[in-house]
Amino acid sequence: NCITLLHFDNNATNSSSIPQTWTKGQYVLYSSSIKKFGTHAMYDQYGANTIERDPNPYGDFVNTSGVFYPYLSGDWTAECWFRVPSGNAGYRSYPFALHRSSDLYGYFEIGISDTTIRLLNSTSGTSYTFSQDYSVSTAINTWHHVAVVKKDNLINVYIDGVAKVTNVPWAYVPNSGWTNSAIGAYNYGYIDEFRFSNIARWTTNFTPPTIPYV
Numbered sequence: 001n002c003i004t005l006l007h008f009d010n011n012a013t014n015s016s017s018i019p020q021t022w023t024k025g026q027y028v029l030y031s032s033s034i035k036k037f038g039t040h041a042m043y044d045q046y047g048a049n050t051i052e053r054d055p056n057p058y059g060d061f062v063n064t065s066g067v068f069y070p071y072l073s074g075d076w077t078a079e080c081w082f083r084v085p086s087g088n089a090g091y092r093s094y095p096f097a098l099h100r101s102s103d104l105y106g107y108f109e110i111g112i113s114d115t116t117i118r119l120l121n122s123t124s125g126t127s128y129t130f131s132q133d134y135s136v137s138t139a140i141n142t143w144h145h146v147a148v149v150k151k152d153n154l155i156n157v158y159i160d161g162v163a164k165v166t167n168v169p170w171a172y173v174p175n176s177g178w179t180n181s182a183i184g185a186y187n188y189g190y191i192d193e194f195r196f197s198n199i200a201r202w203t204t205n206f207t208p209p210t211i212p213y214v
Contacts, residue, residue, distance in 0.1 A: 001197050002195060002196075002213070003016060003018055003067065003196045003197060003198055004016055004018070004067060004068070004194070004196040005195050006022065006183070006194045007192075007193060007212060008030060008035075008041055008042040008191065008192055008194070009040050010032075010040045012024050015213075018067070020063055020065065020067045022061045022062065023064075025044075025061070028043070028044055028061070030042055030043075031190060034083065036083075036143045036192040037081075037193055037211065037212040041081075041191060042061070042184065042190065042191050043187065043189065043190045043191070044187040044188070061182070061183040061184055062180060062181065062182050062183075063180070064180050065179065066179035066181070068181045069098075069174065069179060072107070072108075072173065072174060073173045074150075074198065075149075075151050075200040076150050076199070076200070077147060077148065077149045077150070077195075077196070077199065077201040078095075078110075078147070078148045078194075078195075078196050079147040079148070079195050080095050080146060080191050081145050081146075081191070081192040082095055082112060082144055082192075083143045083189050083190040083192075084113065084114050084140045084188065084189040085141060085189060086140050093112055093113070093188045093191075094109055094110065094111045094182070094184070094187070095110065095112065095146065095187075095191055096108070096148065096182070096183060096194075096196075097109040097110075097181075097182040097185045098181055098182070105122035105125050105126060105127060105128055106121075107121060107122065107123075108121060108172075109121075109185070110148055110157065112138075112146060113188075114138050114139070114140050115136065115138075116133050116134065117133070117134040117136050117157055117164060118131070118132070118133050119157075121172050129172070130172075134157075136159060138159060138160075143190075143192070144160055145159070146159055147161075147201070149201065149203070154168065154169060155167075155169075155170040156168075156202075158202060158205070158206070161205055161206045163205060193209075193212060195213050
C-alpha cells in the first residue's frame with residue numbers, strides 16, 4: 001500500500017519496498033534543528049526570496065520514472081508534515097505535484113499557505129483546467145499534517161486530521177507522459193515524512209500520527 005516513503009533524515013532515500021530514485025534540487029537543505037520526526041526535515045534555502053529556485057524546475061525532490069503514475073486512476077493518499085516559518089506567511093508551498101517532463105502545469109498540484117489551500121489540475125500541460133482556492137487557518141512556526149485523499153474520484157484534504165476540502169470531483173486521468181513527480185515545488189517552508197499510498201487511508205476525520213511512518 002505504501003508506494004513512496006521519504007523521512008528526509010539528511011537524505012532522499014525511499015523507505016518503501018518499491019525501488020525508486022528521488023533527485024534533490026541544488027538549493028535544498030536538511031534541517032537538524034527544525035524537524036517533525038527523526039534527525040532532519042527538508043527545506044529550500046532560498047525560501048520566499050525568489051519565485052523559481054530549482055533548475056529542475058518542478059520541485060525540490062523529483063522522481064522522473066513515473067513512480068506514482070500506475071496508481072492515479074484509482075484511490076490514493078499523499079501526505080506529509082509541513083511548517084510555514086514566520087517570514088513566509090502568505091506564501092504558498094506545493095508539497096506534492098505531478099507533471100510531464102516539459103510542462104509547468106501539473107495533473108495534480110496542491111498548494112498550502114497559512115491561509116489558503118489551492119487545488120490545481122491541467123489536462124494539457126499548458127494551462128489549468130481546474131483551479132480553486134479554499135480558506136484555511138494554520139498557525140505559522142507550527143508543524144501541521146496534510147493529507148490529500150482521492151476516493152471514488154473525489155478529493156478530500158485534511159489538515160491535522162480535520163477535513164478542510166471535501167468531495168471535489170477528480171476524474172482526471174493523466175496519460176503515460178506524465179512522469180515527473182515533485183515534492184516541495186515552490187517550497188516556502190519545511191517538509192517532513194512524505195508518504196504516497198495506493199489506497200484512501202482516511203475517509204473521515206482522524207488523529208495524525210505521533211511517530212514516523214514505517
